[in-house]
Amino acid sequence: MDSAPTHTRSPIPAERGVSRSLFAFSVFYGGMVCIAGVLGNKQVALGPLAVEAGIFAFLLLVVTSSAVAELHGRHTANRLVQVGFVPLIVSVLLSLVVHALPASPEMQPVNRDAIQLILGGTWRIWLGGIVGYGISQTLNVTIFSWLKGREGSTLLWLRAGLASMLSQVVDTLLFVTIAFAGVFPIGELLLGQMLAKVVLSGVLVPPAIYLFVALGKRLDRA
Numbered sequence: 001m002d003s004a005p006t007h008t009r010s011p012i013p014a015e016r017g018v019s020r021s022l023f024a025f026s027v028f029y030g031g032m033v034c035i036a037g038v039l040g041n042k043q044v045a046l047g048p049l050a051v052e053a054g055i056f057a058f059l060l061l062v063v064t065s066s067a068v069a070e071l072h073g074r075h076t077a078n079r080l081v082q083v084g085f086v087p088l089i090v091s092v093l094l095s096l097v098v099h100a101l102p103a104s105p106e107m108q109p110v111n112r113d114a115i116q117l118i119l120g121g122t123w124r125i126w127l128g129g130i131v132g133y134g135i136s137q138t139l140n141v142t143i144f145s146w147l148k149g150r151e152g153s154t155l156l157w158l159r160a161g162l163a164s165m166l167s168q169v170v171d172t173l174l175f176v177t178i179a180f181a182g183v184f185p186i187g188e189l190l191l192g193q194m195l196a197k198v199v200l201s202g203v204l205v206p207p208a209i210y211l212f213v214a215l216g217k218r219l220d221r222a
Contacts, residue, residue, distance in 0.1 A: 021216035022072055029064045029080055030087045032057045037091065037129055041118050051196035058136075058171065059204055062164045065137055066144045066205075067212035070156065071220075074145035081137045088133060092126050095119045128178035136171030140164060156213065157206035164201035169194050 040054030061084075069077035099119035103112045144163040151159065172193045180186050 019072070020219040020222060022068065022076065024219055025064050025068055025212075025216065026080060026083070029061060029084060032060045032064070033084045033088045033133070034091045036061070037088075037095075037121075038118065040129075046196070046200075049196040049199065050192060051200070052193070055168070055197055055200060058168070059164065059200060059208070061137060062140050062167060062201075063160065063205055063208045063212050065141050066160045066163060066209055067216055069141050069145050070148070070153075070209075070213050071216045074141060077141040077145070078138060081134070081141060084137070085130075085134065088130060092130070095121075122179075125179045128175040131178060132171040132175035135174060136167040139170055140167035143167065156209055160209035161202055161206045164205040165198045168197040168201055172197055 036054045036057035038054075039057055040052045042053045043050055044053050065077050065080055068080050096119075099116060103116075140163045143166055144159050147155075147159040147162065172190060176186050176190050176193065180189070
């Protein structure tokens with residue numbers, strides 16, 4: 001008796017895994033999104049420039065998203081920016097909850113007052129941070145990718161530096177206007193912050209982008 005014909009099943013393709021560089025950069029990116037707001041409570045003096053310290057975390061966000069765009073494309077970099085809203089919004093909500101909870105009587109008054117001041121930002125400051133993050137980081141990826149489309153893979157330092165400068169100017173304009181317009185005159189603050197962020201973008205981003213891209217390539221070869 002002849003056996004029934006055997007049908008060969010097509011193998012189910014394995015799911016494509018996330019590259020090591022994308023995984024590492026995503027974790028790092030989420031951490032920088034959360035810490036940027038905390039660092040922004042301190043204004044630092046860099047010679048004649050005065051700038052809120054959150055810029056250092058934001059510049060690392062810019063470098064990370066640009067490195068992802070360079071290695072994995074614009075779509076993936078934009079998705080990274082979009083996912084970054086999750087830790088950003090959760091950190092804001094947790095800050096509001098912790099600020100509302102009563103402090104332990106054993107807590108030192110000076111520490112209690114300091115943390116309450118840091119966590120007690122107004123809704124305008126929170127909104128300015130969220131809007132500024134979303135638009136400026138998306139703009140950074142857009143400008144970087146557009147320049148790559150025109151220049152190819154050359155001039156990485158220039159593409160990253162220009163994208164950072166322009167996106168940080170927009171971030172400053174949005175954040176300061178949303179957070180402080182009508183509270184006090186913001187013209188001098190805007191000018192000073194824009195100048196400081198442009199200078200820092202020009203100095204720090206070009207060498208950092210080469211480091212991040214090289215690290216990403218090394219991780220993916222491992």
